Amino acid sequence: MKKIGILTSGGDAPGMNAAIHSIVTTASVHNIECIGFERGYNGLIDNATCALPLAKVKHISHLGGTILKSARCPKMLEDRYRQQAITSLNSNSLDGLIVIGGDGSFQGAHLLSLLTDIPIIGVPGTIDNDIDGSDFTIGFDTAANTALDAIDKVRDTADAFERIFIVEVMGRHSGQLAVNIGVAAEAEQILCPEMNIEPHQIVQTVTAHINAYLKVNGHASYIIVAAEKTYPDGASALAEMLTKQIGIDCRACVLGHLQRGGMASCADRTLATKLGAFAVDSLVNGAKSVMSGEVNNQLVLTKLVDTGLGKKKIDPYLLDLYKNKLSL
Numbered sequence: 001m002k003k004i005g006i007l008t009s010g011g012d013a014p015g016m017n018a019a020i021h022s023i024v025t026t027a028s029v030h031n032i033e034c035i036g037f038e039r040g041y042n043g044l045i046d047n048a049t050c051a052l053p054l055a056k057v058k059h060i061s062h063l064g065g066t067i068l069k070s071a072r073c074p075k076m077l078e079d080r081y082r083q084q085a086i087t088s089l090n091s092n093s094l095d096g097l098i099v100i101g102g103d104g105s106f107q108g109a110h111l112l113s114l115l116t117d118i119p120i121i122g123v124p125g126t127i128d129n130d131i132d133g134s135d136f137t138i139g140f141d142t143a144a145n146t147a148l149d150a151i152d153k154v155r156d157t158a159d160a161f162e163r164i165f166i167v168e169v170m171g172r173h174s175g176q177l178a179v180n181i182g183v184a185a186e187a188e189q190i191l192c193p194e195m196n197i198e199p200h201q202i203v204q205t206v207t208a209h210i211n212a213y214l215k216v217n218g219h220a221s222y223i224i225v226a227a228e229k230t231y232p233d234g235a236s237a238l239a240e241m242l243t244k245q246i247g248i249d250c251r252a253c254v255l256g257h258l259q260r261g262g263m264a265s266c267a268d269r270t271l272a273t274k275l276g277a278f279a280v281d282s283l284v285n286g287a288k289s290v291m292s293g294e295v296n297n298q299l300v301l302t303k304l305v306d307t308g309l310g311k312k313k314i315d316p317y318l319l320d321l322y323k324n325k326l327s328l
């Protein structure tokens with residue numbers, strides 16, 4: 001194995017740069033040269049490459065974002081562009097490709113791997129922590145801490161005004177961020193798909209809970225941590241509805257993309273470093289079409305095609321604790 005390519009795809013996540021650093025450093029120990037494809041699969045399709053010498057990846061592990069840029073790339077859904085991506089892999093004489101991204105990126109990588117013998121390996125990078133085959137994904141810890149820091153600040157003003165706040169956190173399809181952040185912030189209410197509240201029942205359910213809570217606690221702050229898209233009309237619309245129903249000011253605070261930025265936490269940097277190195281070692285040992293992950297402190301490989309099955313559940317003890325004790 002002489003030369004491998006690296007790309008970052010989908011939502012960027014703090015720690016992606018630590019993964020790039022680890023991949024290039026580990027590859028150099030095996031005397032393997034690395035190149036990068038820029039802007040996710042767009043760079044692969046357009047053959048937009050950059051050299052990745054050791055000097056270029058030194059001291060980048062703390063940086064948010066990704067030095068290779070990331071993007072979504074609808075062209076990957078079309079067979080002719082996936083063929084073009086393979087042409088690009090061949091024209092660069094690559095012996096392997098490492099894709100750092102989420103489950104969507106891995107579905108793309110799986111389809112590419114059906115068209116080539118060049119081995120492709122995934123490294124899980126997404127703040128959503130919604131990938132099967134790794135207990136945690138690179139970026140989740142940093143994003144959760146960023147959101148928590150923001151909610152602690154919201155709590156100050158919520159307390160001062162005895163207001164209700166809806167804080168919307170990311171996670172389109174998964175409540176991993178919402179539940180972990182909500183519990184850590186002592187949120188009075190958590191809204192995400194795993195709470196099994198039908199969208200049309202949200203206003204009624206939350207209103208009843210707030211009224212019961214205020215009866216016991218008197219005037220008090222009340223924070224709802226909501227995963228994005230849980231309330232179909234959005235956090236601001238929900239805030240308006242609750243203000244009308246309860247007669248107390250309710251404000252919405254959408255944390256949005258600030259959760260994706262910032263310096264990667266120690267946990268994300270060490271996870272990224274391990275998973276990046278394991279991906280390279282696995283490539284050298286002949287692995288293909290798999291993702292490098294960590295389960296129960298063991299490094300494991302999972303077929304790319306199995307990383308998006310949606311089997312990963314929120315920690316059942318934490319969920320049960322919230323539902324049956326903390327939220328009463």
Ligand SMILES: Nc1ncnc2c1ncn2[C@@H]1O[C@H](COP(=O)(O)OP(=O)(O)O)[C@@H](O)[C@H]1O
Pocket residue numbers: 009010011041071072073074075076077101102103104105106107108109111125126
């Ligand atoms: N089913 C698919 N087939 C081919 N490529 C895909 C597929 N799903 C996603 N991709 C590629 O991966 C990119 C990132 O996927 P996306 O789901 O947006 O983010 P993530 O990888 O973080 O989950 C997409 O823009 C597309 O290029």
Ligand SMILES: O=P(O)(O)OC[C@H]1O[C@](O)(COP(=O)(O)O)[C@@H](O)[C@@H]1O
Pocket residue numbers: 010011012102103104125126127128170171172228260
């Ligand atoms: O930046 P965009 O394209 O608006 O995407 C926002 C989405 O990306 C994420 O930050 C990460 O999702 P992916 O890892 O699936 O790309 C989600 O939490 C959020 O819903």
